[in-house]
Amino acid sequence: MEFGNGNGYINGNSYSNGNGYSNGNSYTNSNGNGYNNGNGYNNGNGSGYTNGNGIDNGNGNVNGNGKVNGAKVIKMKPMDSELLREQGHIMVDFIADYYKNLQDSPQDFPVLSQVQPGYLRDMLPDSAPDQPESLKELLDDVSKKIMPGITHWQSPSYFAYYASSTSVAGFLGEMLNAGLSVVGFTWLTSPAATELEIIVLDWLAKLLQLPEQFLSTGNGGGVIQGTGCEAVLVVVLAARDRILKKVGKTLLPRLVVYASDQTHSSFRKACLIGGIHEENIRLLKTDSSTNYGMPPESLEEAISHDLDKGFIPFFICATVGTTSSAAVDPLVPLGKIAKKYGIWMHVDAAYAGNACICPEYRKFIDGIENADSFNMNAHKWLFANQTCSPLWVKDRYSLIDALKTNPEYLEFKVSKKDAVVNYKDWQISLSRRFRSLKLWMVLRLYGSENLRNFIRDHVNLAKHFEDYVAQDPHFEVVTTRYFSLVCFRLVPVDGDEDKCNERNRELLAAVNSTGKIFISHTALSGKFILRFAVGAPLTEEKHVTEAWQIIQKHSSKFTRNGHY
Secondary structure (H helix, E strand, C coil): CCCCECCCCECCCCCCCCCCEECCCEECCCCCCCECCCCCECCCCCCCCCCCCCEECCCEECCCCCCCCCCCCCCCCCCCHHHHHHHHHHHHHHHHHHHHHHHHCHHHCCCCCCCCCCCCHHHCCCCCCCCCCCHHHHHHHHHHHHHHHCCCCCCCCECCCCCCCCCHHHHHHHHHHHHHCCCCCCCCCCHHHHHHHHHHHHHHHHHCCCCHHHCCCCCCEEEEECCHHHHHHHHHHHHHHHHHHHHCHHHHHHEEEEEECCCCHHHHHHHHHCCCCHHHEEEECCCHHHCCCCCHHHHHHHHHHHHHCCCEEEEEEEEECCCCCCCECCHHHHHHHHHHHCCEEEEECCCHHHHHHCCCCHHHHCCHHHCCEEECCHHHHCCCCCCCEEEEECCHHHHHHHHCCCCHHHCCCCCCCCCCCCHHHHCCCCCCCCCHHHHHHHHHHHCHHHHHHHHHHHHHHHHHHHHHHHHCCCEEECCCCCCCEEEEEECCCCCCHHHHHHHHHHHHHHHHHCCCCECEEEEECCEEEEEEECCCCCCCHHHHHHHHHHHHHHHHHHHCCCCC
């Protein structure tokens, strides 16, 4: 599965200039800065890489600690601008060819990797090389050894879980981020990294029509976490410390949290990390009567019961777009309950929050005015590439008080206490990447209207698939579709749910084993449910139609010969 032609990764249409490409399968450079004859670096006039940190033609790799003809050890130069330019072009071509081949040659890229556990161990050496190897050798290994073990999340036929969306703008932002490689834990360590994040998250908050309290102009503001898991953890810690300041630290064992049984598993993990006793995590039962959204009456009943028992309710996690079925918790009544009892309410909209930049989907976060925090994953459906999880809070000081550290070596003077933001105090780790670059680039290079329309296209493709399911009497749509996820299954025969679950498991395995598409599953009310989530950036209507045809083909063994 090599990319390009010639010697693997160089296109036939090559570049030719003093520092550029030549002849389709090698680089040449009159100054000795390029590749020559496909054998490595050539030092035509003594000013190239064999006299510095490069590779000598005919003598193998000497970049690093190697020697040539008894010469002294050559020092490695890990970030050489010309080497970056040349090899960067190769890598961009490699990645561009990968995306092209995902579309043009899907048979070479099984969407779900078909390898067995441990496959890679026998394909790679037991230890790292002592001497450098060429980029071509490395990319050959990527093609032949790594690619078979990749599940292709960017395939147009990827419909599992929720997408990990990518874009050219997001990719370029990641490239720029990696190139600058700043560590912006305080304002001082890169003022632009801090200030751009503040500004871009205000932009996005306005697109979502979040209340003004979430903007940086007041006591609130936004911060980009790595994932939604990190976001929920930091707000649990902030809410915990806020309540313990009121009631005393000794009452930690009495603290209670609430969510639905559809809430992401990271919520439980966050609570346990925060010292909340597992038996004090209330996961309220949901069912089809509320389309698996949290019932407000169940929440209020649980809070009242806990108060009567001497517990201290302090946190509610509501979800807009649950992982299993994209269910939506009703924020308006839940927010009123939270406000009534003085409880911190967090809204996890990791997936569906992205859709709320569209006016027609904004209704799903109505009631956000009574929430204390809100997060979404821009890497799920806003094309910002992994990882980018914006989090907004109404009271930044609750977050800072829970997470701040002030060692002497990080101290610096500012004119006023609140003159700058130090994002190290808004997250778990100290180090942080310049993630706002890619979000800024996505918003600028595409514009909000294009982003809205792309999300709408995905929702329409999901509606297209839902129509296929509804028209086949052997299948049923299980939950109301709000966004781009369809939950469906083969219908039971004679009410036999156990047999129905078994057949749907078999269908899932058969479909995914083809390598042509990848879908995932969940369980709702004891039923094994198939999930079809549209979100990969390359997906078009033809891919949805082909996916349905594959599902129908493999379901036929259950629907023929009188089974249905």
